[in-house]
Amino acid sequence: MTIHDVARLAGVSAATVSRVLNGAGHPVREDTRRRVLEAARLLDYYPNRLARSLLRRETAVVGLLVPDVSNPYYAAILRGAEDVAHQRGLAVMLCNTDRDPTKQRQALRTLLEHRVDGVIVAGGTLTAADLARVDGRVPVVAVGRHPARVPCVRVDNVQAARQACRHLLDLGHTQVAFLAGPPSSYTARDRVRGYMSALREAGVRPDDGSVVWSEFTAQGGYAAARQLLDRCQVTAVLACNDQMALGALRALWEAGLRVPADVSVVGFDDTPAAAVSVPALTTVAVPTYEMGRRVMELLLALRAGHRASGVVLPAELKVRESTAPPRGGPYASVGRGKTRPEGREATCRHP
């Protein structure tokens, strides 16, 4: 079933069929056009994009590298990117890398062999060598800060984490711990730096072991919090993402600690689960879906030959129910003792 079959049925040449189907402004007599369209419909003809791509040297496919789609953070980014792509008629080829350099390299090779029109790297980082390999072949853009010279869409994680930490310090906390994501994550490292710098600014010396590195998952947060409770006395916990925060909430509860009465907890990202947890999670909202959209737009602009550079999107602290002044602190009476709202007009908002 090729363009020639359609041509034969319509009694025209393949070239004419191509012109009708691509409608690229080339003049075609109206009744020829109709005959071609009808023939294509009858034969249920699908043009072969491989052939077209081979000739045109572009595939209308973009590649997307993520550590793990099961992580809601990347799923949201992917969704945003995909929405833009589909809207513009492009397809998306997805690769999970688990931040594994080998898998990353393999995935990149696959994408390049398939001659994708561009690559988006979300979380995880290409080495300079990988990047040199891509050089001149297709544009590459990133979500989140990228060590190599790649235009990227991101939030200022250092700043955001600093703000979250300051929120806790402002409430009067002095024992603030940080549940960090995997050290291989740039995002995790930036958030740790923000946390550190907020402490430093406030003149607070963090305890040894107040930073626990773990996985970006609920179980990771749970395990990290347990470890933390074994060795430190803390009144506030800042987690590297919402899932970790949720895991920490559970660990604290198991330890007989109430949130926020005994310990305050702050998450990161503002995933849907954060809004409905009990207590609802104070968290730094990161516009993941929008980042996905923007990074795809950035890539497409680059592909179209426009010169475009990265963007820094705003992250915003959302104070909900999981933070309060520490027990016995100077403002301890503020916002205390009402861990359960009176009635239905509570804090959970409908987007």
Add this chain to the structure above:
Amino acid sequence: MTIHDVARLAGVSAATVSRVLNGAGHPVREDTRRRVLEAARLLDYYPNRLARSLLRRETAVVGLLVPDVSNPYYAAILRGAEDVAHQRGLAVMLCNTDRDPTKQRQALRTLLEHRVDGVIVAGGTLTAADLARVDGRVPVVAVGRHPARVPCVRVDNVQAARQACRHLLDLGHTQVAFLAGPPSSYTARDRVRGYMSALREAGVRPDDGSVVWSEFTAQGGYAAARQLLDRCQVTAVLACNDQMALGALRALWEAGLRVPADVSVVGFDDTPAAAVSVPALTTVAVPTYEMGRRVMELLLALRAGHRASGVVLPAELKVRESTAPPRGGPYASVGRGKTRPEGREATCRHP
């Protein structure tokens, strides 16, 4: 940068380069092979799969249709499918459809134009017409029950929901509500049927309005639970997935109801969040990741010409902390009043 460049540099013909690079058993002299490999490395040559696919009539790409990757259920399936695909050297092209028939049809067309070697439909359903269109072009398989004749990997949702509901009935509940997913979802409908049949078997007549249809999200579950509380008196809530259950937990808490003391809640799927919520969610574990793997294996078997048929995987009820006998029921003293475990050896398991 083509195979000819490599050939020229190595001082051989393109055919020889192809033979070396594909190593498909064709004999090549050892030092020729080395020269070719060296030339390819030097030029950093990536074979063009478009050309190869065009000739071979297979692309080593499979298409995956999901309603929404942001839903952890589909993300897990996708991850499973992708792991198998990559392991076998295949790429995955992803399309989000939002269960929208138009988007579904568009996505399918895109995939077919790109000449994917097969299509996996997860959630959402192809019409008979769509399927006829695919007929004979590429194999199609589904995750979850599919109305049209498509081999599928699934769990028995009717049975699973019945079991979950029976768990509540066995505890002594008689007022069991169901928070259903969107009616366009086969899974949602099957789960409703299982719920209904359990009630029927137990001789319980459900109240009008004890089934509330909503979205497969935390907000959906939250809203549905609010609606439910406005019009019914219930002692147990069965939710169509974990996110909905988590939303319901929140709504109940806001209404001043304790779980499980006042109301029991059961989720579905056993996502990571379910294990760490407070109380930890009793839920029906669905092997989503495994389903993803299996459906990809099924597709590849079909593609390889083997005749293979669908599988029904087991779902298993995991009783955790969110269910207990109803207040004042015959077994009301069992499992009551210990909503907080004594110590650290609590129920949260590390996978």
Add this chain to the structure above:
DNA sequence: TTGTAAGCGTTATCAC
């Protein structure tokens, strides 16, 4: 307005 023909980068089929 339409047709002819070249060629995109591979690989399979023949020769040698």
Add this chain to the structure above:
DNA sequence: GTGATAACGCTTACAA
């Protein structure tokens, strides 16, 4: 063992 050569299905000058 290796090299020509002819496809694969399409688009696009160029000709008519």
